[in-house]
Each structure stands twice: as C-alpha cells, then as structure tokens.
Amino acid sequence: MEARRAPRAVIDPKVRRVGFFAPPDRSRSGPPDPISFDISPTANSLSPVMIPPPRHSSESLSLHARPAATSPSGEESVTAGSYSSSSEFFPAPMSPAPSSYSSRTIADDGDFFDSGKVASSFPRGGFDLTAMKASSVPASELTTGAVVNADSLAIREREKADKGGGSAVEVKDQALNAKQKKEKTTKAERRALQEAQRAAKAAAKAEGNKASGTLASVNVKPARAAKLPQKVDNASVAASEKKGGDRPQEKDRKKDVPQPRMQYDDKSRVDKAKRRAVVKQTEAKNRVELFRHLPQYEHGSQLPDLEAKFFQLGPVHPAVYKVGLQYLSGDISGGNARCIAMLQAFQEAIKDYRVPTEKTLVRDLTAKLSSYVSFLIECRPLSISMGNAIRFLKSRIAKLPLTLSESESKTSLQSDVERFINEKIILANKVIVKHAITKIRDGDVLLTYGSSSAVEMILLHAHELGKQFRVVVVDSRPRLRGKLLLRRLVEKGLRCTYTHINAVSYIMNEVTRVFLGASSVLSNGTVYSGVGTACVAMVAHAFRVPVLVCCEAYKFHERVQHDSICSNELGNPDIISTVQSREDVNHLEAWANTENLQLLNLIYDATPSDYVSMIITDYGMVPPTSVPVIVREYSREHVWI
Amino acid sequence: MENRKTSAYYENRAVQFGVVSTEWLAQAQSATVHPAPSPPLPPSHNDADKPFSVIEEFNAWRKHPDLAEAVAAIRALAAVIRSSKATTMMQLEIQLKSASDSLKRWDTTSISLTAACDLFMRYVTRTSALEYEDFNSAKSRLLERAEKFGEISFKARNIITMLSQDFIFNGCTILVHGFSRVVLQILKFAAQNNKLFRVFCTEGRPDRTGLRLSNELAKLDVPVKLVIDSAVAYTMDEVDMVFVGADGVVESGGIINMMGTYQIAMVAKSMNKPVYVAAESYKFARFYPLDQKDLAPALRPVDFGVPIPSKVEVECSARDYTPPQYLTLLFTDLGVLTPSVVSDELIQLYL
Secondary structure, eight states, X not given: OHHHHHHHXXXXXXXXXXXXXXXXXXXXXXXXXXXXXXXXXXXXXXXXXXXXXOOOGGGHHXXXXXXXXXTTTHHHHHHHHHHHHTTSSOOOSSOXXXXXXXXXXXXXXXXHHHHHHHHHTOOXXXXXXXXXXXXXXXXXXXXXXXXXXXXXXXXXXXXXTTOOOSOHHHHHHHHHHHHHHSOOOHHHHHHHHHHHHHHHHHHHHHTTHHHHHHHHHOSSOHHHHHHHHHHHHTHHHHHHHHTSOOHHHHTTOXXXXXXXXXXXXXXXXXXXXXXXXXXXXXXXXXXXXXXXXXXXXXXXXXXXXXXXXXXXXXXXXXXXXXXXHHHHHTSSOSHHHHHHHHHHHHHHHHHTOOOOTTSOHHHHHHHHHHHXXXXXXXXXXXOHHHHHHHHXXXXXXXXXXXXXXXXXXHHHXXXXXXXXXXXXXXXXXXXXXXXXXXXXXXXXXXXXXXXXXXXXXXXXXXXXXXXXXXXXXXXXXTTOTHHHHHHHHHHHTOEEEEEEGGGHHHHGGGOSEEEXXXXXXXXTSXXXXXXXXXXXXXXXHHTTOOEEEEOOGGXXXXXXXXXXXXXXXXXXXXXXXXOTTOTTOXXXXXXXXXXXXXXXXXOEEEEOGXXXXXXXXXXXXXXXXXXXXXXXXHHHHHHHO | OTTSOBOXXXXXXXXXXXXXXXXXXXXXXXXXXXXXXXOSSOOOTTXXXXXXXXXXXXXXXXXXXXXXXXXXXXXXXXXXXXXOOOOSHHHHHHHHHXXXXXXXXXXXXXXHHHHHHHHHHHXXXXXXXXXXXXXXXXXXXXXXHHHHHHHHHHHHHHHHHHHHGGGOOTTEEEEEESOOHHHHHHHHHHHHTTOOEEEEEEOOTTTTHHHHHHHHHHHTTOXXXXXXXXXXXXXXXXXXXXXXXXXXXXXXXXXXXXXTHHHHHHHHHHTTOOEEEEOOGGGBOSOOOSSGGGSOOOBXXXXXXXXOOTTSOOOOBOEEEEOGGGOOEEEETTEEEOHHHHHHHHHHHHO
8 A cells, every 4th residue: 555655645746736716715804814825825715516614613612723733733744744645735725734634635434424523512621631632743643633623623724713722732632532432444444554654654754753752642542543644645535535426425524625626547536436426437448648637538428327317316406417418418518608507507406405404504505516516527527617606606605694594595595696697697798798899990800719608799799889890700620619609690690701720820811809708717817718719819929910808707717727738628539530421531430449549639728828918807808917816806806795 | 280180188298398390380370369378377266156167277287387187187176076066975976077077078089187087086986984974074085085196196206206216227328208207307316316327318209309308308417319219229229228108008008108119119128128117107097909009099290391292191190009018117106017017906996
C-alpha cells in the first residue's frame, strides 16, 4: 500500500485546484474574509457538490478550537506532513494550516457520518480531557483531528474562524473520542495501520523525533489517530465517493473543503466512483494520453440503460432525471439553456420536496441537491455557469432563516431561483444587447462563430433597429451548431454568409467586428468557450479586427487557466470518425481496433486575453483585465441578494 | 466658422492658448462689432429675479485660463444646487439632472465634460442618508459634497504633480505633445526643484501648441527644443520618456488626446520608451472605443496658411484614441495607475 501512496504524492502537483468553487460562507463575520482571500482566492470555496454547514449553536464549542489549534501547530509541523495530503486539496479557507481542512473531505461514508453526529453532540466535558493533551500534539495528530471533525466542525470553523481560542487538540480529541464510541470497521483498522506508517514516514521526513515521540504519547488509540492522517491522502477517494448519488453519504458534510475536480487518471478513484455511480458508464477505449485526467465514456451505452432504470431511481426527482437525459442525448446544449433547464428542474424538485421527520430542511435539502448534482455530472460534466448557479442555490438554502416554516422556505427558494434566472440570465442578456448595439455601425461585416444565444440576440436586435450590416457565420464539425444560428438569422431577413472554420483566415479580411459568445470568462481574462473560438480570435487579432466577447456576469469564475488541457470536456470520438450523409467516407470505421490511433473530440478551449478586445457583460463593457474585479464585486453582491 | 461643426472644446482651448490664426483674427474682427463677453467672475447669487442658467455660470467659470473645463462644469453644477429653489430632494435631483444634461449637450464631443458631469451626479447623489434628513440639511449636505468634489478636482493637479516628480530624473530628456496644463505644472515644479532636464516640444499642428508650451518653458530656463510633428521618430532615440496629458481616459485604459498622440505613443513603444499620461480622475469616462472611428468626431479646422482648392478634402479631426497597450503609466489623483486599473476604478465608482 505504501508503495502505492508514494508515487501519487510525487506526481500530483503541490496544490491543485480545478473545478468549481463557491465563495466562503458569507454568514461569517467580516475579518475572516480578507484573510481567506489572501491565502488563496480559490481556497475559500465549496465545490457545488458540497453541503454547507449546518447551524447548531451547541456545536460551536468544538468548532472554534480548530483554527487556533491548527495555527499554533506551527507551519513547520503540519505543513510538512500535510503537504502531500494537501496535494489534491485546497488550503482551508480560514486556517493557515491547509491539511486540516482538506483532510475533512476524505471520508468513508459510514465513519464520518457517525463521527460527525457524535462529535456534534459531544458535551462540554470533553474540553478538560482534550485540553490536557494540548501540549503534546504532534503534527500528525493535528491532521487526524482535523480529518475526523470534517463536517460539522470544519464548517463552523470556517464561519467562526475569527474566534480564536480553544485548541485544535480538543477538536481532534473529540473526534477521536467520537471514533472510539463508534465501532470501527476493519477497513478503518487497516487504514489506521497504513496511515501510521505513512505518518511516521512523513513525520520522520518533516521533524524526525518529534512526530514519532508524540505519536506514542497520544492517549487515544494510535491506530485510530493514525488512521485519520491517512484520510488526508484519501481526499481524492472522497472526491470519487462524492460522485455517488447516495444521500447518507452527502449528509456527512465533509464537503467543506473545496474539492478538486476528480482526476480520472487514478484508477482507484475511478473505480470507487463507478461503484457509486447511478449512470453506468463504460470507459472509452483508445484514450488520448494527454487527456487521461478527464472522464471519457462510451457514448450510446448510457441512455438505454438509464431509461430502463427510470422507475427505480427513487432518489432522483423525475424533473432532474429528465434534464439529465436531455443532457446525455445532447438535446439541450449551450450554457444558458443547460443552466436554465437545470434550475427549473431544481425548482420542481424543491416544490415536491418534503422534509423527512427528524431532519432539518437546510441540511437535508442540500444533501438532496448534491445528489441531484452528482447525477447530472454523471450524465454530462457541469459547465461553469451551472456550477455558479448551484453554488448560488446552495448559499440561498444555507441562508434560510430557521424560523421559516417548510412551505415558506420552499416558496422563498423557488422565488430565489426565479429571480436568479430573470436577473442574471434574461435581464443580463437584455443589458448586453443594449451595450453591444452601440458597437455595430452601418456597413459593418460581423463575424460570429458557432451558436451563442447572446450573440444571436444582439444580431437580431440590431437588425430590428434597422442597422445595415452583414453577418458571416463560421461553423465547425462535428456539431455544426452554426447551421441553427444561420437558419434563425436568415428567417429574420439578415444577410448572411456561411463558412467553415478552415476558411476563417480567408474571410477575415472582409470582417470589421467579431462577436463571440463564451461559456465562461476566467479571472485572468481567458475566455473559455466552444472549441474553435480560440482559432477565430487569433485570426481576428492577426487581422487587427476587434473581438468582442459577450458573456453574462454569472458565468465569470475566479479560476485561472492558461491552456485548454488541464480542464476540459471530452466528447464522443465516434462522431469525428463519421461524416453525416457521407457514408462513403468511412475510412475510420474501425478506429477503435487500431492501437496507434486515438480520436480526440474536445468540447471547450481557452482563448488568451490578448486576443480579446472587450468583454460585454451586464456590468457594461469592460477590458479582459477587469474580470477579477467583477468576480469580486459579483460575489459580494451575493450577500445582499 | 459656423458652417462647420467645430468642437467648442477645442475652440476654447485655442482661445486660451492665445494662438493667432486666421480664424481667430476673423473672430476678433467680428467680436469688435458685438459687445464684449461678460466679466470672468461668476454672477452673484443675489439676483434672484434672473432665472439661473447653468450654461452662463459654466461659461463664466470657463474663462479662467487655469481652470479645466470639467472643473468649471463641476463648479457650475454646485452653483445649481446652491441657487436651487426646490423644496424636495426629487425636485433638486431633477434640476441637477437637467442642468447636467444641458451642460453635456453644450458640447457633445468633450469627453471630460461628460465624464465630469456623470461623476458629479454619482458622487453627489450617492449619500445614503439623504432620505432621512429634512430637506434643508440634506441640501446643505449635497452642497458640501459638491464643493468638496470641486475642491478635489481643483487640487487634482497638485496631487499629480507631486506623484510624478519621482519619474523625472536628472539629465533626462522629455518629449511633450500638446499643451496640457497638468504636464506644464509638472515640468514647472520639477524645474523649480532644480532638476536638470530638457524638453522636446512637438509643434502640435494645427493648434501650434508647441509654440506656446516652449514659450512657457523657456521662461523657466528649461532647455527646450521644438520639433515638427514629422520629426518625432527621428528624435525618439534621444528621448527618455514621453509625457502627455489627456482629454479623456476611456474604460479600456486608453486615452483620448490631441491628434498625434497615437503616433507618438506607437513610435515610443516600438523604441521601448515609456509613455506617461497625466490625467485627473474626473476624466475617466465610461466609454470604450474599439478603433479611431469609434469616437464622436470632433472637428477642428486646419489652417494651412494658404487657400485650399475646394475639391481637396482635409482631415480635420482634432483628436485620436491611443490604445492602452502603448501607455506605460497614468498619473492621476488616485495614484500612479497602470492602464488596466482604470476599468477597475470605473467599476467601483459606478456599481
């Protein structure tokens, strides 16, 4: 086992953060925020699949201990050991010691579930017990403590991180004690053993004597304690476990730590995910090496399978199921359409939701939502706009005042979703159109690529206003979405030219403006959009044609990406090998059998900010360098919504 | 003059520079026929019977040679508040809005005027407690903020002067284009602090601003050399930095300035010389031109000294747009900024 652990620690980068992140829970007081932003902008976010922390004042005791605990632990002791563990995770939002937070996300469902519950009800008495051990806290212990208290503790900590006091040890010990109360499975023992070995190794590397000495001094079973640090390594496992749609697992509230998007090149994680997955996916053959970290499945196999299981999938609401099927089959595509469909499905699900007895609405609904999201991810990976919308919804659920009755909460949530759709998507599009119209002059030749809803609205509106211009629609295989846009434009009477992307450098010297849509705009001004957009923008830049990107502000993300490889989506490679209505072009029919041949069908690509002249958003026309400002302002606005 | 759409802004500047041109002479002749313009002091507030005209007030303030047009507009708007007879906040705000609109209409081509009016409205009406106080105290609060804004704008030049002193080192050669009062003040201050530097002035056709500027600098005993506009690339080798003012700073971080600035910035960038822009913060406009033709045209008749045959067209645009990639730094009263920060400031101000 150890041999298996070590290589992973080497291969993975130190801090890898990919995926969707939510801003830190804003119900916290002011001071923590600046700190969290300093530490790492993306650290403070939850993946959309995570559950926000529950709100029980009785549990506040255990929580505030953590930040103080981890900080005095000393960077020197914790960081060394935790570095490898945090390789897949993000530093905790508030705490300077990353490992503790990240370790939380790891979990074996059963363990954490129980431990969380027990820990939350742990009486004050535990304080004295734990306080005594404060002095002899080894680095590994701290990590373990952090791990155990994943759910309830971690979350509250984040909220009350500004309160110092307590000791991390007490938190840790609570967790450990909690563990003692619960019957450990054999898996835990095994893990404990592994972890002890690993921790000893790490500690020896980091501090030498201190780790081993203190390890022994912990009064709690060393095996148990050791097990916890091991969990730190298994964060990725936790990620895969989260992919399952089981509700009890979600309730563990181990998702405070921003979860990196699951990297699919690790076999163990992928296997774990498959075990829990609702949608049975078979992995594609002949996968491109460079993109092994992205999921790729055989297309065509999932749909019939899912349809057959329709009546068995109790946990998944039919509306969500329907949307998932539509994603799988490709009926709904396009950032806004997918987002709106998903949100409306969630509205339905919320409407039909009934709180089970002895559960709170906030926690249970969030868990349910996470399970739906996991299901949707299995159908088709989330787009960034969907991730932001889910994050918004979860923050609204988390902010529901406890005094509201169930039906009031539900209507409030439904109206929130309605307002989000109206303000951030529909109205935003109107504002974008208003701004973009000012940039279209008579006699212009406007080029657009693919099919973007925002650009379509702009062109149609400009035509209605009577402006005289021509449109060039550039399209590309395999999806040929430009054809739909072309049809709609021609119906309204615009003068259009249609061409494939191979000819874009030929046609570019007639063009005066390029309008592009975007799936998202990242913090460094990179535009993340359908594959081929980067080409068009680059050619336009070479011809000194201004490139205007139209993107609603809710699609902005604080992530930074420099290339199209580290995060992308892989489509069905079979559609590349065939040409519609040209059956004679079948040279690649048996491509899967050829070992040396791999087909790659990328869905997105990243356009560097140098090629973009301006971004038109509902906040106005801004240069690409201002996107982080808007992300900052935008996330602040979330507080007041 | 009347048959061509001349930008009043540039006309005014020509008057202030005191450049003698054939048009000016013609104007002077016609002026002798009509009565002289009103004295340069603002009208007293005592004539309550006369309806208050913001344009009059503005014109009065504008006559000051040292006062930027935008600051004159701000002062005029402050005067609107002072002399307003409104009894409710809504009424006052409506009056302000209409005054601001009429000022903007007076010269639609002036970016700094539009920007200053917009900023004034945002700044003044942003106080949140206005609804809760009684009207008189709210009005005096508004007035206070308006005067403060006027003061800030007026003092902006001094702040910019202080900030830019570090960038002028002993023995440097500065290329200046256009007659910007801010840049002049910077150079004056540096000279007074016994910094040794020399200045290349571009001639600045058609305004011939270079002549005026070289005059001013010569009075300060700063070594000045006049170069014609075409000789900028030729002399760029010896130049250490380029200093320009700005008529407006746009959202992309670029500037709108006198015709020729874009050329000079391009040459400077290709030879790796820094281009510094001195602009007050009220010139930041929510405006994003994509290319030169995206600006509202501001025309300025060009005097060639000899009559031009009627078949020949003359490019008489008075200003151009310099994209942000050619600019190094902007000296503003908000600090020394890079061009990309302009949009940040605008977002924070307007949202």
